[in-house]
Amino acid sequence: MVRRLLLLLFPLATVVSAVNFETCLQEVRNGSWGLVGGTDNHGNPVPVSEATAVTYELCQVACGTGQEPFSWNNFSQQFSAWLLPYLALMSQLPFGAKTRIDNLISILLAVGSPTLAAYSLALTVLNDHHIAQRFSHLSYPNVANAIRILSSLQQSAFRVVTDETLLASLIVLPENDEWWAELVEWLNYTQSWSISAVASILWVIIAYVFTVVDSFTSVVTTYSELNSNGQAVGSIFLWLLPVVIGWLQISPKCDFERVNAAVERANKIAFVATHDGEPVHASHVSTKRAISLRRGSGIVHSDENHTAPIYNYARFLPWSMAVETVYVAFREASERSANYRPVNSEQDWQKGDRTVRIRPENRKGSFEQVGAYVQFRSSEIEPPRRSRWGPGIISRFLVASCLALALTWGTIGAAVLVAFYTPTKGLACRSGSYLIYGVVSTLIWILLVLSSTLAHYASLVPTFKDRYQHTKTTRLAGITSVIMRRTAKTLAALNFIWVLLACLFQFSSFYDRCWCNSSVFYWREHAYNVILVTAADVAALNIPWVLGVALACGCATVFLAFVNVFIHPVLPES
Known part of the structure; x- marks a missing residue:
């Protein structure tokens, strides 16, 4: 049943127009589609007999506008190896709400906005440290x-x-x-650290290590093989690892x-x-x-x-x-x-x-x-005015924000980096979908933080004799807060679906089509589609791949190190 459903979701629309880029390139080299349109893997024109890539215009004519055929074996292997471990790890996020729908929304918020998930965790640790110091x-x-x-x-x-x-x-x-x-x-x-939690964490770590090793050791000759190692997918969800471990430590x-x-x-x-x-x-x-x-x-x-x-x-x-x-x-x-x-x-x-x-x-x-x-000292003429916002909130907000943004863009940015420099280099379907995920994640965080600030302001406007009353300004702030919050939650649900579809599209060859492979959005009229990957192309990817791994692992490690440094602060003597 699952196999039939996936076969309907992904390849049905393109079964008739399925593309085989290797066969297409061979026809181009034979001159079946003319003598113009062949390029090398950098977009430079070459004789069609020596072509390893083709222009976007020739790709559409010679190869068609569809995708490569859907392969269940490739899809199932990549899905179980690169995405399934992270889906299992999502179940280890802390819940505890009164209703199932609230728990579901918390999952949508966390995956839809890694920035918000990391921000709330960092803020919790900073609050623990603040109150102990205070x-x-x-x-x-x-x-x-x-x-x-x-x-x-x-x-x-x-x-x-x-x-x-x-x-x-x-x-x-x-x-x-x-x-x-x-x-x-x-x-x-x-x-507690349950067996399932430890197993999920180890599963993710091992899967990511295998992804990295596979990226540097596998021999590839085609574009589809180059994008099937799962390194970008492994990086884009790597933020989940320090967040889950951090919450398990905080309990x-x-x-x-x-x-x-x-x-x-x-x-x-x-x-x-x-x-x-x-x-x-x-x-x-x-x-x-x-x-x-x-x-x-x-x-x-x-x-x-x-x-x-x-x-x-x-x-x-x-x-x-x-x-x-x-x-x-x-x-x-x-x-x-x-x-x-x-x-x-x-x-x-x-x-x-x-x-x-x-x-x-x-x-x-x-x-x-x-x-x-417990009242203010009677010797004082007037007690000091207390802030409506509380002490130290700016510093805690800035630190938590920097950590959350660093973790978000360190992991998602690594996925964008890997996809961007994979031939054909440029911002295309894969890198663009990851970039959209990161931008929307940040936007959701901004909307919800502003919403919480307006909600707090709406309930705390002092008037005569320290009493509080609602004014037109506070009512407007409250309405704006609700609108921002609902907009952010809607975006989180859509972003959750978006990132899962982006991964499924990559595994199902949905992105293996002329428009995506040619990076049309980046190169525009100079767009070209790399079909035959050379050893030099693979060697040139070592630097961006190493940088991507270092960026994702480094940001995740720094975030987790921060949690361990500030967690469980020293308490005053009883």
Whole structure:
């Protein structure tokens, strides 16, 4: 059934007009099509009896406009050797969304835009490093647990509530130490290196090595043989290898059901301060919690609720602001405790010992006292204005963007380079299809990053007394954000289909036709079709092939090295 379907998809339209370029060249050499139109492999006119290539005009007349015949044996061998390993590796990308359609969209986004996939991964690593550095000078209890929890919630749309001293109570009260410890434990699950994941990774590495070795050792005499080694296909998907390995190392907490259950379970044991000084469970006061997951954020912020790590781009700005809110509260509590100021100002500071630096007695107080303990210092005339965007976002964005673009164009660019310098040299069907894939991938990333920025702006425009309200500008920003996001996702689905078709077309001889082989788009009226490949042509390809392999492997290695350098930052002492 599969064989019949592929036979219908690829060769049906060209069975009648199938072309055999070797037979065509022999007829040209015999003079069957005149004495004009023969060229060498550089496009220079030569006598037709010595021709190894023909002009595009003669190719159309003598050889026809169709493709070479479809060969199932060639197609199946190349598909299973060069493309199938990457399709298997796609299944190792992290998912965890609530619905299957969300998981499917995350696959379309990742393959449709390698730039976005690499950007979200790099951003996640940089966020881990940022929060560890941001909290590194704090010495209040549960700081290390707070870093672990906030880092684990990068894949979730969580919110921080400061009303009714909820956040202050969570940080200050000793009764909430169990909340921090338990939530860390419940979120401490890993996406293990399964046998299937290791097998898929090894399969890709071995297939790519075989591709490279085959490129330099095989003996070719025709154009179709020269393009059947799969090196370009191996390079164009090589970005998938460091991305999958990186996510397996990070082990993102992207299982919605598990993360949601962990947060709700922890919130059942959360305490909040009261006016009489005796803390009670937060559930006895209201349904609000200091840290919780958002159920729904409207159409403008819908991507933030998808827990697949590919959507970390959409949570970057709101996550940074939420982290800064928690950091400011910890910072104020840490500075007051460093000055030996207890929560209850009417009591004296109780010195700690080797086991407990800050004694629980210093962390008890009433509703008002707990709330005041994490507010800005009263000695300041006016508290510093906080940024709506969070600290350090520009540097993290630039670094993540550079890494993502380098990985994208290092791998896709290598495929373009190999195809460009393969005779007939120039931008043609193969190199052009890879170039389009890379350009659309970058465009999707740009649209989604702009969309997330506009979505964040649409919800955060301060007005009088630090309140927030919607204006015409914010509504326009929200509408524009939705349009950009939907456009980008549509492009991602189309780009996913495009790159798969480009590979299938190469394996099925769809590109083996006069127009593609002659690089008409590049040479225009001087276009010519190389049919007989010489040893000198193959030798001349060594440099671009070596550069292509070095470019793709180098960028993938640098990206993976970056992940390993910044992953698992050192946490402050508890």
